[in-house]
Amino acid sequence: MSYLLGITVGPVQTYIEESRKLGDLCNSSRIISDIMKEVHEHILNLIKTAELIYPNHKYVQDIDYSNYMIFEIEKSINLKSIESQIYERVYYNSEICNDKKIDFNYKNTIKESFHLFWAIEEIKDNKYSECYKNLTELMHNLKNTYEFEQVEQESQEKCLICGKRNVVNLSNFKKEKYKLKEEENLCEVCLFKRNYISSIRYNSVYEIAIINWKNIHEDELKKVTRDLAEIFKNYYKYYNKNEITHLIILLKKTKENLKKDFKENIKMYIDFSLNNIIQLLKDNKKNIVLKKLNKINEEFNNYASELTLDKLINKLSILEKELEDIYEKIQPPNYEYTFIQFDIDNLGCWMSGEYLKDKKNLKNHQKEISLVLCNFSQKLRESLKNKCEIIYSGGDDFLSILPSENIIEVIEIIDKEFKNEVELKLDKYMTYDRRITYSTSITIAQCKDPMSYSLAKTREELKNVKNRYKNESMGKNGVAINYIINNGKEITCYLQKEDLVNYFELIKGFKKVESKLSFSYINNFENEFKMFNFNNISFEKARKIFEIVDCEVKRLISRSKIKGCNEEKVNEYIQNLAKFIKYIFSKNNNELKSNHIVIDFRNVMNILRLYQKLCIDNLNRL
Structure with a gap:
């Protein structure tokens, strides 16, 4: 038994x-x-x-x-x-x-x-x-x-x-x-x-966001890095000159409040360290800036907290000037990071033997699939070293965090390992119309915003993209890309994996034409077509719209080209870009009823908006 x-x-x-x-x-x-x-x-x-x-x-x-x-x-x-x-x-x-x-x-x-x-x-x-x-x-x-x-x-x-x-x-x-x-x-x-594992020091999202930038500009940043580390516990956040400026303003305001609230003893208190000033404000229940002062004091190390206000302000002012001079020579850091999450599509069906003709050997089939996925997870860890930080990787699901400039490289590594370690090894179970696939959610977020929100958004959009492509015969194989601009504004687009390959090739190829082609056609395209009614349109009308889109995309992109430029590589890039836009426009539709469809114009525009965003991020990486 x-x-x-x-x-x-x-x-x-x-x-x-x-x-x-x-x-x-x-x-x-x-x-x-x-x-x-x-x-x-x-x-x-x-x-x-x-x-x-x-x-x-x-x-x-x-x-x-x-x-x-x-x-x-x-x-x-x-x-x-x-x-x-x-x-x-x-x-x-x-x-x-x-x-x-x-x-x-x-x-x-x-x-x-x-x-x-x-x-x-x-x-x-x-x-x-x-x-x-x-x-x-x-x-x-x-x-x-x-x-x-x-x-x-x-x-x-x-x-x-x-x-x-x-x-x-x-x-x-x-x-x-x-x-x-x-x-x-x-x-x-x-x-x-x-405090589960106290021996491990985890990087902050600020560290992860700017790691590439910091490595590229290591020589230029050597002195300012040393000066930042002298004052701050976690100095990665403070390559942002605005953060330093904000601290100076707050400390100067504190100094003015001291003069106002402690007129009689100001000569004594003015030489207090930041720690002593905070205690003084607590003792006298002066809560005007106490909460903010407490918060920033936790950012300083012990050395900085024991400096007098004037000395601390002076050190910060020197740092502010250092950063100002540096950013005349190099680009300031981009404080954005990315979550990438994926899991296997229809794993329950694969494990239950739904796709098997004969279920007599179901247990061995399950063990084989599971072993393949576990080996894939192990291989993925090896291949992604120094590319991202893996939060978990169990074979059937995966979550990592990385600098935004690494998105394309990490996604391509995942796809390569999946083909080699999963698709090829389970090829005997594949048919012409059914393959094992995985869906992915990519979320670009700001360091200053709550991490929990970007994580929840990543999970939510993974569910959404699976649902969006649930009826695809070859498997869901979907990708959601989310860009959280701030807590009130975000952009999300959906593609399938085969379209993502062309999408990324265009983004990588933009480097060759960046000085010859602007992104102005994106706004112009939206303005020209946003008044169209894309809901409940007949196939005949849709065909006419696709023809108009084909002509207008080529015209608008060509107008975005630098005047007088007729280089072959630029013209070839424009041709491929126009072809891709026409393709995604025609693909982003759903049949409502017989002979009628709805076109998802919003998703088309979001694909283009995120194309622009990822092109810029990819340039920063190169």
Whole structure:
């Protein structure tokens, strides 16, 4: 007698998205992976003969554990008895859990935060595929109906990150020890996440955003980098001259407030260090700029915080002038970073054997697919070293963060490895009208905006692009590109992978014509066509529109060419660009009813807007 055992942990997405810093995000993923690793080890300890079917990484190293596992076991077991042991092994990896001076109630709080779901189904009459189908249905129903013990929390200050649980009261000393700023009051769960692996220092989004720029201009930045590091804890943010200017203004305003509020003792107070001034304002309950002053003081290192106001202002003014001089010679940094997330399309169908003619060997088929995906994940880690920072990579899903200029290179590496490690190795299961594919979401975001929003946007658009291309016969194979200009404005476009290849070739090729061709045709094209009614138009009318688009695109792009330029390479580029625009215009339509379609003009324009954005980013990289 044998059984199939399915195990997952949840909720995963909300837990990961509740991250304020990149370290929170990386640790969230690591915690989920470690929980599932402990599950795996506990199952093997209970049943030595247990066979892990998915994920099949028996021979694969350096891979994140998926939050979903399938075992074949010889006897039924009850995981309830070992659930607390699994959590405890993970929790006590963190230094903060062993701090007896902090009053934690992890046992109940964490139990509510995570829930292990498992189901066991007997394999009857060797009907493995039928058993697997029943198991997946059971798991789906369990996740939608599970019960949990609600932890009662009195009405107190709530966590800055999740906004749901009460904060842990920590002294300023403890806050500094556990990587918290003064205003960061966190609950037990988010504090645990922040300090899960205290030995690892994660880069900030500011560091990631400008790493290429900093490496390219290393010689020009040598002195100012040394001067910034002398004052700031994390100096990457302060290559932005405006940030330095803002600090100078605030410190000068502080000085004026001191003169106004402490006239009698101003001669004594004016020589106070920044730390002493903050304490003085606290003692006298002068809260005019205290909150802002506290915030910026946390950016300074101990040396800077002990300087008098005048000396600190003077040092910042020197830095401001240094940066001003440097940016007369080189371009200032672009403080944008990118999330890239992908996962395999229709993996459930591939794993259930829906595409197999004969399901007798379904288990081996599942193990083969899983092993291929795990090997792909391992290969991807090797190929992407120094190109991006991988947050998690489990084979069937992937999330990374990178400088925006690296988007094309990273996407091309992923695609190359997928072809070599997945498509070729699973080619025997492919047909002329069905291939294994993956969909991708790319989000370009500003460092100054909340990281949690850009992460949520990345996940949201991955779902949207999968839904947009769900009826494609060859597989979804979609790509969403998002550009968050600020919290109130963003651009999103959708393409399929085969179109993305041509899109990227045009972006890379722009380098050869940049001085001969402007982007003015994009606005002109939009202005000319935005008044058209693209809803519910007949095929005959659509054909006429496509003909007009073909003529006008060529004309408008040619008008954007520098006067007198007739170089062959420029004309060839214009021809390819016009051909691509005509193609995406004709492709971005959906049939409403017989002989009538709707054209997604907005997506066409967003593709062009992001083409312009990515061309500029790619130039900055070269």
